[in-house]
Amino acid sequence: MIAILKKEFNSFFASPIAYLVIGVFLLINGLFLFIFKDDFNILNAGFADLNPFFYLTPWIFIFLIPAITMKSFADEFNNGTIELLKTKPISNWQIVLGKFWAALLLVVIALIPTITYVYTVHQLGNPIGNIDFGATIGSYIGLFFLAATYTAIGLFTSTLSKNQIVAFILGVFSTFFLFYGFDAISNSFDNNLTIQQIGINAHFKSISRGIIDTRDLVYFISVTIFFLFITKTRLENE
Template sequence: MKSILLKELNSFFSSPIAYLVIAVYLLINGLFLWVFDGDFNILHAGFADLNNYFLLAPWIFIFLIPAITMRSFSDEINTGTLELLKTKPITNWQLIFGKYFASLILVIIAIAPTLIYIYSVFQLGNPIGNIEFGSTVGSFIGLLFLASTYTSIGVFASTISKNQIVSFIIAVFISFFFYYGFEALSSYNLFGNLDYTIQNFGMSAHFNSISKGVIDTRDLIYFITLTYFFLLLTNFRVQYEH
């Protein structure tokens, strides 16, 4: 797994991909949170917190993470190197985890510089230091779990087609559906008492729960289970890909 992980990371950082992903993520967040006038601007909000960042980041990830993962397996399938990799003394799971963790590490590197927002909001508070650390730390933890699930979805989508653009679109659709689709369905009140249950199938409900600063094991189990589910589907696809 380590060799695959290092190979993927080297592939990211030896091309513009890694730098572009990090730059785009930081630029979009920076512009919306600190420059552009609008609902997301922290300076115009009238209170010092990072809620707007945690509202914005999951939507950016819906498009950014599939852009990272779309080549994971689709490129191997397209060039025929997947069959060659399967003959190496590594298991399918080692191959999958190597690609999965390489993509996730890149996402974490993109998130890391935004930790400075905590200091910025800390200084902007009135009085200085008037920030809710519990919810802020919880939101960052939730963002990491959310990113891990998006990454597993993206890696799975990359096994569906040898065309990277198709893999990207599939990953965006699945990520969007699991983040917002169930919440949207429940809002129509079509299922009576089941609306709340349907809402809790979505990632948004669990992310928002963690963002309140209370780390509920049910929310963590949800993200871990969903991540494992898509990695399991990835293993199935890789196993039967010829």
């Protein structure tokens, strides 16, 4: 698994993918949080918190993470290298997990520079330091599990087509539906909480409050493992 992880991770930085992902992620956040005169602008909010960042990022991830994962298996299938990969002394689980951790590690690296936002809000508080660290830490934990789930979904959709663009579109649609779709459906049933709990957004919001509920963690881990499992199953059937 480590060999696959290193190979995949190095391939991100051997091409423009890693630099584009990190650059686009930070640029979009920077523009909305500090430049554009809109409701997300931290400087014009009148109070110091990172809620706009934690609201925006899941939506940015819907496009960014499928862009990272779209080539994971689609490229292997298209070039015929998947057969060569499967002849190596590694299991299908190791192949899937190696690609999964490589993509997730890239997302984590993109998140690391955003810690400067925490410092900025810490300094802007009146008095200085007037920031809810519990909610902030909870939100970052939520983003990690959210990214893991999106990555697992993106890997699966990458096995559905040899075309990277098709894999990207399928990844965007799937993550969007699981993040927001059940909220939209619940609105048709008088905000039915049971339906909302099926979706990702409800569990991300729960963690973002700073309270780490094991039910939310179990949800994210279960969905991630499920998509990794069906990705492995697809790989076996190819």
